[in-house]
Amino acid sequence: MGAKAILVSTLFGVAVVAVVIAVAVTETKKKGQGSGGDGAELSTRSEMINTICSPTDYKETCTTFLSGAVNSTAKPKEVIEAAVNVTIEEVTKAFNLTHDLAASGNGTHDDMTQQALENCKELLQYARDELHDTFSDVSANDMKDLPSRADDLRNWLSAVISYQVTCLDGFNNSSAKETMEKGLKVSSELSSNALAIVTELSNIFASFSISFKTGRRLFSEEESPEKLQKDEYPEWMSAEDRRMLASLHPARRPTPNVVVAKDGTGQFKTINDALNAMPKTYVGRYVIYVKAGIYNEQVLMDKSKVNVLMYGDGPRRTIVSGSKNFVDGVQTFKTATFAVVGDGFMAHSMGFRNTAGAAKHQAVALRVQSDQAVFYNCRMDGYQDTLYAQTHRQFYRNCVISGTIDFIFGDSSAIFQNCLIIIRRPLDNQQNTVTAHGRTDRREPTGLVIQNCRIVPDGQLFPDRLKIPSYLGRPWKEYSRTVVMESTIGDVIQPAGWMPWDGDFALKTLFYAEYNNKGPGAITTGRVNWPGFKVITDKREALQYTVGTFLDGASWLPASGTPFVQGLVH
Numbered sequence: 001m002g003a004k005a006i007l008v009s010t011l012f013g014v015a016v017v018a019v020v021i022a023v024a025v026t027e028t029k030k031k032g033q034g035s036g037g038d039g040a041e042l043s044t045r046s047e048m049i050n051t052i053c054s055p056t057d058y059k060e061t062c063t064t065f066l067s068g069a070v071n072s073t074a075k076p077k078e079v080i081e082a083a084v085n086v087t088i089e090e091v092t093k094a095f096n097l098t099h100d101l102a103a104s105g106n107g108t109h110d111d112m113t114q115q116a117l118e119n120c121k122e123l124l125q126y127a128r129d130e131l132h133d134t135f136s137d138v139s140a141n142d143m144k145d146l147p148s149r150a151d152d153l154r155n156w157l158s159a160v161i162s163y164q165v166t167c168l169d170g171f172n173n174s175s176a177k178e179t180m181e182k183g184l185k186v187s188s189e190l191s192s193n194a195l196a197i198v199t200e201l202s203n204i205f206a207s208f209s210i211s212f213k214t215g216r217r218l219f220s221e222e223e224s225p226e227k228l229q230k231d232e233y234p235e236w237m238s239a240e241d242r243r244m245l246a247s248l249h250p251a252r253r254p255t256p257n258v259v260v261a262k263d264g265t266g267q268f269k270t271i272n273d274a275l276n277a278m279p280k281t282y283v284g285r286y287v288i289y290v291k292a293g294i295y296n297e298q299v300l301m302d303k304s305k306v307n308v309l310m311y312g313d314g315p316r317r318t319i320v321s322g323s324k325n326f327v328d329g330v331q332t333f334k335t336a337t338f339a340v341v342g343d344g345f346m347a348h349s350m351g352f353r354n355t356a357g358a359a360k361h362q363a364v365a366l367r368v369q370s371d372q373a374v375f376y377n378c379r380m381d382g383y384q385d386t387l388y389a390q391t392h393r394q395f396y397r398n399c400v401i402s403g404t405i406d407f408i409f410g411d412s413s414a415i416f417q418n419c420l421i422i423i424r425r426p427l428d429n430q431q432n433t434v435t436a437h438g439r440t441d442r443r444e445p446t447g448l449v450i451q452n453c454r455i456v457p458d459g460q461l462f463p464d465r466l467k468i469p470s471y472l473g474r475p476w477k478e479y480s481r482t483v484v485m486e487s488t489i490g491d492v493i494q495p496a497g498w499m500p501w502d503g504d505f506a507l508k509t510l511f512y513a514e515y516n517n518k519g520p521g522a523i524t525t526g527r528v529n530w531p532g533f534k535v536i537t538d539k540r541e542a543l544q545y546t547v548g549t550f551l552d553g554a555s556w557l558p559a560s561g562t563p564f565v566q567g568l569v570h
């Protein structure tokens with residue numbers, strides 16, 4: 001049906017996938033004599049800078065910084081490089097500022113402010129790393145290839161914006177916040193500009209008469225040879241997923257590089273010990289098998305830990321558990337029991353938990369910054385803020401996610417497919433919200449998509465599910481974007497569907513949509529009438545929020561061996 005493509009392959013066996021790369025070469029008509037196509041014949045430097053700055057929101061900042069950064073012989077590509085380069089410079093200044101404030105402030109700031117400064121340092125370092133990756137990519141590619149790199153570039157630049165916002169969110173109305181706001185003003189404007197330029201690259205190129213390529217990959221369907229296994233798996237799991245899990249039978253699991261076992265039957269007794277012993281550089285997937293047990297430790301998979309696969313004995317048997325929380329004085333960003341920064345992380349058959357409870361407010365079980373992260377057959381259990389899907393592209397399949405307030409939140413592009421979403425009982429004066437997406441710039445390609453999932457109350461909420469209100473989401477930031485489609489929504493969800501954050505904040509700018517849902521909570525006649533809310537009726541529009549289009553999943557999910565539906569399920 002349409003672009004639907006189901007892909008099943010064994011996790012580390014040969015991925016039986018046929019890749020078809022369709023490259024469309026767009027030749028635009030050249031101005032003047034039109035040779036070369038590199039824009040060399042462009043008139044003056046300032047005209048060129050004006051054209052490149054034309055899609056930005058902060059034009060004066062754009063032209064001022066670019067005029068100072070390129071000389072009269074610069075070509076368009078050098079100007080685009082410079083747009084990234086000046087952003088690095090300004091983010092570095094802000095980083096230096098937090099460094100100085102944190103160093104001088106110890107003892108003079110309250111503890112939360114000191115933590116906020118330390119977190120800013122960390123977040124701005126992530127932003128710098130991301131900008132360096134962006135710069136390398138832009139300079140390594142031919143001008144004409146840049147538009148085909150737009151997805152990645154936009155993904156990275158969105159994270160740069162997001163990290164700066166998260167830094168500021170750590171402060172309350174203190175003078176430290178004012179100082180940081182000032183310190184981040186220019187870098188935030190330049191980051192937004194860079195995203196605008198990259199987003200409008202095709203148009204900019206067209207106006208320069210530069211020819212360019214765009215590409216999109218397509219995948220064929222394949223069936224797994226695995227036999228269907230009925231035992232051990234929950235009712236709601238599809239046959240296809242059971243086959244996938246069957247292929248992960250202990251005897252057939254990928255050989256781990258290391259085994260973690262609480263009972264001493266592996267090389268390490270804690271996950272942290274295994275991570276500390278991980279080689280600094282490793283080519284290929286580094287596989288960590290964590291045997292059954294409850295691991296009471298806080299885990300941070302830092303940036304250097306890329307392409308790690310961690311698997312357990314099942315989401316209820318191998319559990320990483322913690323209870324850090326805001327009420328006890330830890331900033332939300334640092335409450336996560338398990339945090340993943342390194343790209344290409346994959347987890348399966350594991351549980352992640354924060355047991356702080358509703359009274360402790362923000363308490364994250366899992367925080368994910370990892371680009372192209374995959375979670376398969378996992379559980380994330382908590383109350384407020386269970387799953388911080390912070391930045392980049394993420395895919396969750398056959399997971400169980402439980403919580404109360406904003407329990408799936410962040411500024412990532414994340415799709416939850418075939419998941420069970422469980423709403424728990426909050427404090428008596430609280431209201432539940434499944435999502436709180438945090439997009440701050442309308443050009444960020446980020447959003448949360450819930451597809452073919454079930455949204456239900458847990459046993460403790462069930463008797464009071466109509467009295468204690470629960471909603472699909474609320475706008476954490478101005479351009480919050482969430483789509484719920486092809487899902488079964490229980491009567492636990494209020495007829496209004498969505499809840500405001502604060503008065504009319506973001507109600508015009510957010511994008512909340514529903515498509516082809518069923519169940520008593522899916523009736524849309526009583527829904528909010530905000531300008532930003534819509535019921536999608538056109539299948540082509542719904543397709544924009546599916547794995548193939550929204551995550552460009554066909555280019556990276558097959559390597560994970562995870563089953564996924566690329567388009568619509570029904």
Ligand SMILES: *[C@@H]1O[C@H](CO)[C@@H](O)[C@H](O)[C@H]1NC(C)=O
Pocket residue numbers: 071072073074078
């Ligand atoms: C202009 O800048 C480029 C690279 O930034 C450099 O290679 C070139 O020599 C410069 N030209 C002049 C005239 O300064």
Ligand SMILES: *[C@@H]1O[C@H](CO)[C@@H](O)[C@H](O)[C@H]1NC(C)=O
Pocket residue numbers: 081082085086089
């Ligand atoms: C990037 O900026 C730095 C510092 O301003 C400058 O020295 C360097 O030449 C710039 N590089 C490019 C390629 O623009």
Ligand SMILES: *[C@@H]1O[C@H](CO)[C@@H](O)[C@H](O)[C@H]1NC(C)=O
Pocket residue numbers: 089090092093096
């Ligand atoms: C940031 O600090 C480092 C180390 O003190 C210094 O070398 C660098 O020039 C500073 N950069 C900016 C942009 O302030």
Ligand SMILES: *[C@@H]1O[C@H](CO)[C@@H](O)[C@H](O)[C@H]1NC(C)=O
Pocket residue numbers: 110111112113116170171172173
């Ligand atoms: C905010 O203000 C209160 C005092 O009014 C302080 O206790 C708290 O730690 C401050 N900082 C943050 C970042 O919340």
Ligand SMILES: *[C@@H]1O[C@H](CO)[C@@H](O)[C@H](O)[C@H]1NC(C)=O
Pocket residue numbers: 172173
């Ligand atoms: C912080 O200040 C702003 C504006 O001055 C105000 O609207 C907001 O309520 C204040 N927040 C807190 C937590 O005090």
